[in-house]
Amino acid sequence: MKRGRTAGGDLQQPISAGVVAVLVGYTSSFAVVLTGLHAVGATPSQAASGLLALCLTQAAAMCWLSTRYRMPLILAWSTPGAALLAGTEALDGGWPVAIGAFLVAGAAYVLTGLWPALGRLISRIPAPIAQAMLAGVVLELCLQPVTAVKQNPGAILPIALVWLLGVRFAPRWAVPAAFACAGLVIGVDMVRHGTSIAGSSLLPELSLTTPAWSWAAMIGIALPLYVVTMASQNVPGVAIMKSLGYDVPWRGAIVATGVATVAGAPAGGHSVNLAAISAALAAGPPAGPDPRRRWIAAQSAAGTYVVLGVGSAALAALVAVAPMGVIATVAGLALLGTLADALEGAVSHRAGREAAVITFLVAASGVSALGIGSAFWALVAGLLVHLVLHRRPH
Template sequence: MQPVLAGLVSAVVGYASSFSVVLAGLQAVGADSRQAASGLLALCTGIAVSAAVLSVRYRMPVAIAWSTPGAALLVSAGQVTGGYPAAIGAFAVCGVLTVLAGLVPWLARGVAAIPGPIAAAMLAGVLVPLCTAPLRAMADVPLLAGPVILTWAVLMRYARQWAVAGALVAAVAGLAISGAAFPAASLRPDPVFTMPAVTLPALVGIALPLFLVTMAGQNVPGAAVLSTYGYSVPLRGALVTTGLVSTAAAPFGGHAVNLAAITAAMTAGPDAHPDPARRWVATLALGAGQLTLGLGAAFATALVVASPPVLVTAVAGLALLPALATSLATAFTGTERREAAAVTFVVTASATSIAGVGSAFWGLIAGSLALLLTRRRTAPPSAGQPPASAEPMPHAESEPARSA
């Protein structure tokens, strides 16, 4: 039972810590409450299918999750030309790009070639508006937000893995005490199909940034976590499987499923099972737990509808604070690319849409241009002169490794 319990705990922690981010992201790009619930259900189903296929195929604890950075990106992107159907089309294109990254080596290498500080700064810029939401909630609904933040702070000190789940429970309790009306919700699955549409602003503003933040913020660190525990990561199989599942889930509102990064250690570490060869059972339990939780997507959406929007965003912001901290540390650790990372971060965090395209794309473009402008050039030594000069050459710092 040890790996089963580890997988179920991982499912609960992963779901409770970020389902509000997913629902906020889907509603930001134009989904109504029924479509948002369908998207949450599609993601949970996609996680279950991908986890089952990969764990049984490779006998490894290949944990799967939805793209939390991608959901945060949707919040900052907002509605694009073509509305929700265009966002659905962008989700499907992102899934296809993930499949291609698994099949075409140069595409995966191209994503990996994006400098770590630039990718991290873009992700940090996407997360900042959400991570400042607890402050806005304290200003707007202090009696509801105060207990939520206090619960989160206490659990961060004594039971870190349950901090966000505890904050969510505090929010529900506060709403119940305040007399908020909870809409009736059924546990019956209610998938809603939306015909995808393709528009250029959605492709540039959602599909491409969603693919990049999912690869850089989830798949790369997720593979690194598995490697840390001694597993030879089947990255090609994982990308193809999650890409196909994401493409299939897109018409029902699923934005992206991918390798788990934060919760991967819960199923790949020794707490799941002393024998590494038995830990794959934990990811089977993770998938089953997510599928079960997905049946309550309508109830979760009803809870969000009954809550003040700023309170829901505040809980999401608390969940994303660790990811923001890691992104900022990665973006600004080195010195050579610090200015370019700052440009990327500022442009992305501005949440400014230009020509119908969201700020994440413009942040990546602006940061890349800044990197070209600030890159140091070393002149070759003239003939007959030694390469060393009287003054020591500046020492280039190594690029920090990416992390979740």
């Protein structure tokens, strides 16, 4: 698609499209991000810092990409990657080794953009295996609403009902509506028990952590995070943009996501990538009839991320006082679509289904060995089964 310059006219559509795209993406998945960061050792303040870092680095990278290429290149955090973190057992070394893994994943994105051979190598991993690994990782989180109902039905059932009505009447806003309901539930619980978040810092603050390095974190976090983000975020993001008439500059876009990830990692940002669903909102017809003007949507999206980042500490403080199961329920509901898409991608083709099923089972088992989590072993098991079943006889 040719690049074009904006010259007058009504900017309302692209601006509003960018704002809506970010609001939907942010409110639908920030709970997953906080859950994942907590799982790998972040304190509430460190998790809030990670959320803020993601917002700021995404905003900066989007501003640069959209200005440079005059395309509505929307970035997002890796929700599947955050789900992977949520299913990871705490590693020896805690939060610092997780930071080291985030840095390595970011460096891998940069290398992928600069070295096409690496991208081709990753593309050789069968898509059903990558999707099955993702499905197995998110399964436990998606089960949380079910188990939470038994533990705390008074808090969970209203959230689930609001989500269900949202899916029926306004699917795009179903998870944001569920989060809004969760906020009301938390507020009622605070009043009942006399709790408050007044003692917590509500001002946004970047909390920098010196990274540490371990092979367990590199293999158990960085590698699966890289694979799942490339397979379920960057590649689909490029495909969606292609369907809307935009040829994404692969090298520039992937390098930018890698640089943003590296920049945000010391503050807790786990992964920045090309958006998929949000891209469809900001790069399609809702952003205006003229495709050459839709790059403005990325600019407004960047500004919206900055505004939302200001509230990161307040959100983290609210999450910290939530009743049992509330945040896990919101996160699980947010990932149901991801689980459905991953399962479909894993078993939609008969060829290779066995390898995909084995991958799914190992990932869902939560088994760990040598200090390395199930996501890596699922990938190893699936590739091994695939090689055995599809190796051509000499």
